[in-house]
Amino acid sequence: MPKRLTDEELSELKNWLAEQQINPNKLHRECSDAVLVANLLKKLYPKLIDLHNYPPRNNTQLKLENWETLNFKALGKIGLQQTKSTMQELAKGTPGAIESLLYDIKIHDRNARKVQRSEEHEEAWSQNDDVIVVNINKKIGDAIVQVPQKMVLYSxxxxxxxxxxxxxxxxxxxxxxxxxxxxxxxxxxxxxxxxxxxxxxxxxxxxxxxxxxxxxxxxxxxxxxxxxxxxxxx
Incomplete structure (x- = not known):
């Protein structure tokens, strides 16, 4: 069964979809063949998606094939692999299925952006010749562990x-x-x-x-x- 979103999560999802220029209405019908989701992932992870692999479908079985392809080529690679039963619900347009998946994609995109900003910050630090990294002892619980700390010379x-x-x-x-x-x-x-x-x-x-x-x-x-x-x- 797909995860049931709270009213707050649904509101967050609608706002995010609006930012992605996606109409949040009639998602079950428009997303059942995976084409809309493939286009969304193309914007977020362009290297994972070849749109010609996801033609519009009308038959439920063909829609399921699109979902299986998307699951193998993209969703699984970003840690959002779907089960067989979930993909069947997505292909059938079962209420709640697409909302749950899109919300997971939203969360993954947000976390990926945080990691990217952190990596960019780390790179900027590493390119600064005035910065050195030293290990300091820090108490975590009952243990003393060494933690790297960025520092600059006192001069x-x-x-x-x-x-x-x-x-x-x-x-x-x-x-x-x-x-x-x-x-x-x-x-x-x-x-x-x-x-x-x-x-x-x-x-x-x-x-x-x-x-x-x-x-x-x-x-x-x-x-x-x-x-x-x-x-x-x-």
Whole structure:
């Protein structure tokens, strides 16, 4: 009997199938001849699949032949070998059979990707000449075992630490300089405002003097005090 998936696993499977551009509806009918699964495995493990080995089938017995071929050439090689009875259920489109297989393929793909990322990380470490591997004693349960540990020379650590401290000092000095320049700009702005206010007062007084000289008629006096008061508003 195929493994019955939980609602959470079914939801995960649907999301994964959507990522693989596979419609999760009507899986029993569309997957019964193994063609859709073969196409999926072609994307995940291209070297294992020759699609011409999996022609579309309508007869249950021919569908079973496709599954047997896929089981021998691909599923068995990735550790997902199916039993005879399971392949018969897949060929018949028995509910739950294809979902269980696809979920197993999903889990296998996820684990394979984790292993690949780990190997890439290990390769990057191994290509670094500054890294050495030493065996250290580690207690596991009641036993003491030797575990390989990647390490760098202390001189390299010291140099890296000095470089980091140097960068921090540079950033601190730069921040202080920025704060000093901002303060200078603020003082200059305040001085410019002050000079503009003084210039406005001088301009008003100059106009007052000019009006006093030009306006000699006794019937048109100018109240200088009020005029200066108005100028102080600038």
């Amino acid at each position: 390299i650590y010291e140099q890296t630490l000095r470089d980091s401290q140097g960068k921090e000092s540079y950033l601190s000095a730069a921040n202080q300089k920025i704060a000093h320049l901002e303060n200078i700009l603020k003082l200059k702005s305040e001085r410019i405002d002050e000079l503009c206010a003084q210039l406005a007062k001088l301009s008003v007084r100059s106009l007052l003097k000019q009006n006093n000289l030009e306006n000699s008629a006794p019937n048109s006096p100018i109240n200088v005090e009020n005029f200066e008061n108005e100028s102080n508003k600038f």
